[in-house]
Amino acid sequence: MNASIATPSSSPPFLPPIPRRSSPTRVVDALARGASAEDVLAEAARVGGAWIDPDPDAPDHRIVTVVRRLEHDDESAVLLIDTVTHLHRSDLAPFVLDRVEHEGSRLHAGAFSLPATLRATVALLVERPLDPELGATRERWRPVYDRTEALPGDGEVCVTAGGGRSSILSLPDALPERFVRADPSEDPVPAGTIHRGRIDSRILGFPLDVWCHLPANAAERGVSGVALLSDGDRLTSEVPMLPALDRASAAGALVPAATVLYATADPADRPRALGMNPALAGFLTDELLPWAGSFAALPTDPERRVVGGASLGGLAAADLVRRAPHVARNAIVQSGSFWWPDPADGAAPGEQLELWRGGGSAAGIRIFQEVGEFEGHLLGLNREFRALAEGAGAAVQYREYCGGHDFACWRVGLVDGLIALLGGEASGAPARRA
CATH class of the missing domain: 3.40.50.1820 (Alpha/Beta hydrolase fold, catalytic domain)
Structure with a gap:
């Protein structure tokens, strides 16, 4: 393994960039074709919790689309992307999912342009209503991780001591996870x-x-x-x-x-x-x-x-x-x-x-x-x-x-x-x- 990677010597910006948003067309188009909210959620679970598509405006990025059921008129669903959302927690608006409604089907959905090399813990935070001061201090922000939801599907789920659930998102060009996941084609390895x-x-x-x-x-x-x-x-x-x-x-x-x-x-x-x-x-x-x-x-x-x-x-x-x-x-x-x-x-x-x-x-x-x-x-x-x-x-x-x-x-x-x-x-x- 070559673990030494050339890096710039200049000082980096204090804050990471806010992901560019686009229309969640996968969800909008599915509902327009007659799919129900349950159909869309089932498809999201089948593909691992999020759709990952090429970004036509940035070849080194991918469009990541997430979805969640919309249950109450006063609720907001926020996509937490570790560490990006944390560093921008004073203004969560860029991470709030859109509302998509069609003939009685109601969903939260969001499409984010993310680097194709990204690996991150991600989670959905649903608040009724969303407190604009939620991220004002570390003391107010830390408890949110104990009430988050993982993405749908059977992907790897991390559970905090307080019961919050999150998912691990690894985009196609992320660093290889050597030995982290078992190869289903090989015999199981004896546990230590x-x-x-x-x-x-x-x-x-x-x-x-x-x-x-x-x-x-x-x-x-x-x-x-x-x-x-x-x-x-x-x-x-x-x-x-x-x-x-x-x-x-x-x-x-x-x-x-x-x-x-x-x-x-x-x-x-x-x-x-x-x-x-x-x-x-x-x-x-x-x-x-x-x-x-x-x-x-x-x-x-x-x-x-x-x-x-x-x-x-x-x-x-x-x-x-x-x-x-x-x-x-x-x-x-x-x-x-x-x-x-x-x-x-x-x-x-x-x-x-x-x-x-x-x-x-x-x-x-x-x-x-x-x-x-x-x-x-x-x-x-x-x-x-x-x-x-x-x-x-x-x-x-x-x-x-x-x-x-x-x-x-x-x-x-x-x-x-x-x-x-x-x-x-x-x-x-x-x-x-x-």
Whole structure:
């Protein structure tokens, strides 16, 4: 895999572009031909939740048409496109679906021009009526994700802790999802073993939920690598990635590796754990790894360990390989929150970038880094981190994907990053440093 993609060096715009709208002709024409609302909804479900058609005005885009039943005169249906809608939440009008009515059939429908390389979590939010101040503050906006609806059909559905449902939309030219989905033409891969527990951390001062995943071939071949990943709650349930690691290991693309995940039991403690906490390294070495080591013999060589995470987890991974290379000398840094700890969540570089800028050698450190094209100021800050890490001597594999601050994208990157950093057995040997 070539994970290094050339990218512009100029500062990106703070906000991603608002998608261009067009008439939802698929829905309008179907009703005009005599189809009922139920017929249209059934067809949408059959094609996977949304129609995807060429965009005659932009060859590198696709027209994505979504539909939902219209039930009440005072309701509005909004298409949430992660992260685009979030960054434009102060004005949701560009994302409100049209009303299409014909001879008693009533539907919400919208057609959006989106890049053909896009992968995004999308959902429908139905409000009665739509509050124009819904996105005025983060506090008012966050709860909307607990009452969203997925697109129709049997596509992959993500469910939040509060019960909100969303769908993963992958357009035709999105980055390949290696091993994420099972190939129905191949025999099923044996599932690995997942151990779950809780550590009442003496070092961090609060409890964390923990998981240890071992692929099926680990018992026979032994464990050749360790991945220490944050946000285990999301990666084991809402947007699960462990089956992909089973498939990658069975195919020989990834060495048998223990994936050890952690998440604060109270979400309010997440910033305390991941916000450049110097105690995090001690938690990993003295509490988490000994717990995981009770299930299998784990490598102690930091060159066979990877720390990884997204957002604040990406910041923590960057901090760990800089601060504690004795723990791990490989990092997966996804959409790192390099503004931290700016209380305004603004575009100013934060403390981590200043520390990397301050000198010191990162020779022997390997980093797989990615960030979404639609991530506003984070895109520029992650570009800056890449330059600083390379300047310090780290070997960085870097890419920008078409998407946002989104676990649907990060799951793909975690699989690709582990393969890049730990290697596989299909070629006969694990990855080694050049």
